Amino acid sequence: MRQPAHSGVSGPTTSHSTPSEGSPQVEDAGDARLVEEARAGEDRAFAALVYRYEHKLIRVLSRFVHDEELARDLAQETFWKVYNRLDSFDTARRFGPWLFRVGVNLALDHLRRHDPLAVASIHARTGDSCPAHDLPDPDPRLQVELAQEVRFIIEKIPVAYRTILVLRDLEGFSSAEVAAIVNRREATVRWRLAKARNQFRELWQKREGEEVEVNHA
């Protein structure tokens, strides 16, 4: 499915120019209007939606699959799916959560197809000499290691809670937005968010306790 990023294709109605290169109206238009125009066959409008959401979508998908290239493939698949379902989209609703819902579902489907136990332990990669981190370290290298460990802990959280945690705490979506993305009530999302944060805290504290034991041994 991966295709050259800047392959030159010219079609009568397929525009490769960014919306900012075109009319500013397209760039500033609301999502609903762009969806309407895209439905009418205006590719520039769909391009504007892609440019508007692609980076955030790829980043969110990377949170789940931990592979930039795979996240890009999934993002492209997401946009392609959405493009083919534009006619069924209710423009009274928000486009962003719908797009992210399709993308997150694709990512979760991908995760289901692969064995989550195959994820290697972060301790196997970094070794036991890795110091315990109580607070973020300003050293970028240590920050990378810390981020890896945090990610490893997040992977241990059940996917129903992890999804909420990633969307809310790593990507900064509001509770209402997360509810729209995962198609659940906001109360459910808040309850799961509380559980997820608590689980993360427990797992992190447990990991720190294990490291202290290893260092004392």
Add this chain to the structure above:
Amino acid sequence: MPEISCRWAKTQLPLWVGGDLIGADRRRVERHLLRCSDCRSLRDHLSQSLTLLHVLANQASRTSAEPPSLWPALAQQIHESRHAVPSAAPWWRLFAWPMTGLSAAALLIASVAISGRPKAPGIETPTQSVVTTRPALPTTSPKEASSQALSANKVDSESDSPTAPVPLPIPASSREPQPSS
């Protein structure tokens, strides 16, 4: 404001640390924290955990460079899907119905021509004519009549036709339609 339990406060603290608790619930939790050291300890651990999550969030946003856009590839996909529609159907399908009609017409003309050729202008339908004009011969079907006519016009009719020319006697068993059992 009614007193809240530690148990309830602990369920709300994960939301409180992330600013997801609002209104009366938030105020209740804050009042409870003032006098509960156990819950304050939990709050500190939760705040620390959230800080760690934000480290990961900031790490990703800092390291990710501006990747190339997906739009060119998507535009190509859209373009190809639009142009794939005519090629999805083979070219010969465009002529399928006209060709079928023409073939049917040709067959019809050929069968009419073939079946009509040996007949004399005055002869009626084969069955009727055989029955009425040739009572000695067994009844023949139109198909047999036409094959007989064909045989009559063939140069060599022995090699590929089970039926002999009309004047020769034909066994009745080979001509009569078998009764269905």
